Amino acid sequence: MNTIILSLLTLGSLGLIFGLVLAYASKKFAVQIYPRIEKVAGLLPGANCGACGFPNCQAAAAALIEGKTEADSCVLIEEEALRDITKIIGQKGRLRRLKEKKVARLICQGGKDQTEEKYIYQGVKDCRVADLLFGGEKACPYGCLGLGTCVQECPFGAITLDENNLPVIDEDKCTGCGKCVQVCPKEVLTLIPKSKKVWVACGSRAKGAQVKKVCQVGCIGCGLCVKACKVSAIILENNLVRIDYQKCTNCGDCVEVCPTKAIAICL
């Protein structure tokens, strides 16, 4: 009987002491959680994509409360959530128009059927690794390596590789966070406004003849599209054409005249 009472007392008092110490510690090291941060974090998309420059949505919410950033720095946010967040933060009259949504586009069409190879690459399936070996196996130094590093990087599963070893971007899933753009060693991915349907799908700044030698679908810098464009939105520089999206009207004339089909259109 004595043993039972003794053990009860011992463990009980031990528990009490530890409990008191912990209670003191939790007071001393208390982390203040503002309920507003939780609320704002709940309204943010929660994808933790990092496009706003903060590691996750929680951190972005904290920065929003402190006024260090604007809610429209989020690439995913819907108009309604933006309004609610502005209401919570209390930035009256500071509600801005949503930034134009962007989408990632591939500026290369040279899959394995259209391009020549320098050598046969059998290493690790990662574009960044392949790029270290003389810029990858493609004869065109500007072309997509097609090993799918962007596919793995995309947090939204918007990129897949087709049978031609080129990444295909699902426009509905792509949020324009820009992670694939950052990770691509060849810089063949870029963000363009979602409303613009025409883009130059070649990044080769080599001369026309050189492009012809290594790729069937590269921009040879002929300038036919420059003449065809009614609003003069196309500029030819460094053997490559570029579209000025301020002027582009999505008419698609340039796509029709392009002899190598290096200007892509998505309808």
Added chain:
Amino acid sequence: MELFLIFIGAVLVNNFVFARFLGICPYLGVSRKSETALGMGMAVIFVMTLASLVTNCIYTYILVPLNLIFLKYVAFILVIASLVQFVETFLKKVSPALYQALGIYLPLITTNCAILGLALLNVIKGYALLKSLAFGLGAGIGFTLALVIMAEIRERLEFADIPEPLKGFPITLIIAGLLAIAFMGFSGLVKM
């Protein structure tokens, strides 16, 4: 000198992970990134050292005089749980990033058999206060060493060309086994 021998013995010879096979769950769970592995290791060192100090005091000054040795399991778990809770509160305040990275493995230190094993080994070996402190510190550092080595290897494995069926945990377990064999090389270093 004997303290030093106990310390070295716990770090290298009788490493908790490689020789006693204690604490395998966090060993495999948190060894994905060397940064988090180091953080986890620090937390374990802290908990192990303090736990061996407190459990030793409680055992010698409370349980033995009151003839309540059979309570040691419950009492030790109580101590460890409180310590882990303390570390958790502390980390949440000091380093929220590490707190998030450790995630579920932090509260799991409570049920980490390495720590209860340490407290019980202290009792079994009859270590006095200083010796048990050296043993606890050594065990913690040994655990951290194992964890960090593993994390560094696994970080390099990310880019290695591993056969499909071995990807992920199989290769990790093979490496753990090889490391354990490598650590057997220390077995003649200290005779304890």
